Amino acid sequence: MNIAENIPTHLFFSKYAHKLERNGIFAYFHALRMKPVFISAEMESTIEMIRLSKDARNVIASITNPSYQESVVSAISALIENKVITKNPDVDKKVITHFRSSIPPAYTQIAYFILTENCNFGCSYCFVKRDGETRSGARVMSPETAIKGLELFCKLVAMDKGRFEEEKNIIFYGGEPLLNITVLQIISKKVREYKSCGKLPQDTRLSIVTNGSLLTEDNIDLLSSNNVAIGISLDGDECATNSCRAYTGGGPVYHDIIKGIERCKAKNIPFSLSVTLTEQSVKNFNSTLSELKQIGSNALGFNILLTDEQFRVFEGYNEAAADCILTGFEEFRRNGVYEDRMMRKLKSFAESRVYLFDCGAAGASQIVVAPDGDLGICHGFLGSRENFPTNVDNMDFDPSTDPTFLEWRKRTPLNMPDCENCMALGICGGGCPLNALKNTGSIWGLDERFCVHSIKTLQWLVWDLFAQVTKSGN
Numbered sequence: 001m002n003i004a005e006n007i008p009t010h011l012f013f014s015k016y017a018h019k020l021e022r023n024g025i026f027a028y029f030h031a032l033r034m035k036p037v038f039i040s041a042e043m044e045s046t047i048e049m050i051r052l053s054k055d056a057r058n059v060i061a062s063i064t065n066p067s068y069q070e071s072v073v074s075a076i077s078a079l080i081e082n083k084v085i086t087k088n089p090d091v092d093k094k095v096i097t098h099f100r101s102s103i104p105p106a107y108t109q110i111a112y113f114i115l116t117e118n119c120n121f122g123c124s125y126c127f128v129k130r131d132g133e134t135r136s137g138a139r140v141m142s143p144e145t146a147i148k149g150l151e152l153f154c155k156l157v158a159m160d161k162g163r164f165e166e167e168k169n170i171i172f173y174g175g176e177p178l179l180n181i182t183v184l185q186i187i188s189k190k191v192r193e194y195k196s197c198g199k200l201p202q203d204t205r206l207s208i209v210t211n212g213s214l215l216t217e218d219n220i221d222l223l224s225s226n227n228v229a230i231g232i233s234l235d236g237d238e239c240a241t242n243s244c245r246a247y248t249g250g251g252p253v254y255h256d257i258i259k260g261i262e263r264c265k266a267k268n269i270p271f272s273l274s275v276t277l278t279e280q281s282v283k284n285f286n287s288t289l290s291e292l293k294q295i296g297s298n299a300l301g302f303n304i305l306l307t308d309e310q311f312r313v314f315e316g317y318n319e320a321a322a323d324c325i326l327t328g329f330e331e332f333r334r335n336g337v338y339e340d341r342m343m344r345k346l347k348s349f350a351e352s353r354v355y356l357f358d359c360g361a362a363g364a365s366q367i368v369v370a371p372d373g374d375l376g377i378c379h380g381f382l383g384s385r386e387n388f389p390t391n392v393d394n395m396d397f398d399p400s401t402d403p404t405f406l407e408w409r410k411r412t413p414l415n416m417p418d419c420e421n422c423m424a425l426g427i428c429g430g431g432c433p434l435n436a437l438k439n440t441g442s443i444w445g446l447d448e449r450f451c452v453h454s455i456k457t458l459q460w461l462v463w464d465l466f467a468q469v470t471k472s473g474n
């Protein structure tokens with residue numbers, strides 16, 4: 001029997017096929033299927049010979065060592081099974097069409113309530129502040145605006161009956177949202193009512209992103225009694241945190257943030273940390289890590305700085321920040337704490353499920369309610385109010401027909417020509433459209449700082465899988 005009889009004569013490498021090498025081991029994978037096939041250097045030369053040849057069977061037949069010939073056939077079978085090699089050059093078109101058709105319609109699942117644009121901190125990297133303040137409207141949300149915003153959210157959530165019960169998130173944001181805790185209480189109370197009468201799904205979650213300095217005993221109790229999950233922004237140790245953040249009137253903030261954290265811990269209230277990787281926290285990442293470990297939050301997420309003409313970072317910052325995220329992930333997973341951004345990519349890779357969007361604005365699954373009632377897609381445009389197409393008085397608003405939401409809904413690497421040949425296409429999600437816009441003039445441009453993170457993460461995932469496979473002997 002001809003050992004190669006099941007191998008087609010003509011084999012085609014998918015345009016989504018990629019190859020990585022480390023220490024003489026090669027990993028072939030399809031960027032959208034994400035199932036790497038690991039082979040030796042010798043096998044890689046044979047596979048590349050087959051890639052160049054017009055007749056795969058002929059190359060296999062010319063191999064004189066029967067056991068090696070058998071290994072080549074099984075390697076090719078694995079590459080076919082995992083879509084790296086196809087039998088037909090048209091398969092790629094079908095694959096991308098299939099994935100594009102799986103992009104869901106715009107459906108609201110997240111609402112940011114910007115309770116106030118005021119803040120007691122003046123952080124140099126704050127993208128809300130950098131967007132400028134060109135308006136004269138209210139800077140603090142009134143109860144009336146909050147209720148209207150919530151009513152509109154309920155209406156949007158009810159637009160797709162089939163997805164109504166899916167998790168929904170209401171995020172209190174600012175400025176510093178604790179400066180308007182009265183409205184936070186009003187919304188939280190209404191959400192409880194709406195959950196019990198079925199106007200909002202049971203799995204509607206509340207959370208706050210706070211700078212931590214106003215986490216007094218009373219405020220913590222109030223957040224806890226309203227089931228508001230606490231997220232605190234901290235940039236690492238004292239030096240890193242104070243390097244970019246200070247009170248608006250001047251003065252360091254670190255110790256006041258830590259006091260808020262300590263109060264949460266004393267009350268056994270879980271909290272997560274949102275860690276912006278400043279230049280300082282990246283440069284002294286060992287110190288950043290030990291600070292974060294010592295604090296011992298229940299969850300954490302790293303943020304890479306958003307840059308634009310007004311805010312630049314040192315050469316090599318993106319690479320260094322991406323490495324920090326990987327190191328942090330390795331370190332924290334030992335203690336069962338999984339860094340949020342990495343976890344999303346890991347899940348996508350492990351489940352071979354294409355990760356379409358890295359934020360709720362891309363994909364148009366979120367709304368942002370400004371303090372004066374304007375309604376937009378991304379809080380990064382609060383100052384200029386670009387991409388804020390309507391307001392909370394417009395109860396007929398429909399994201400699935402609004403041009404802004406329609407465009408952002410499609411903003412995934414699957415639809416971006418610059419991403420077509422990227423090895424991280426399946427796990428990326430495309431980063432931040434706002435950053436892309438600020439740096440390239442279009443939300444369809446690349447968020448390059450994120451590309452570095454995505455590609456490094458993909459490589460890390462491939463070799464982490466190899467280490468696991470080798471360890472388990474499979």
Ligand code: SF4
Binds near residue numbers: 377379433
């Ligand atoms: S576009 Fe950028 S700033 Fe806006 S919500 Fe998404 S990640 Fe955040």
Ligand code: SF4
Binds near residue numbers: 422424430447
């Ligand atoms: S955004 Fe960058 S990393 Fe992500 S898929 Fe596109 S090119 Fe690749």
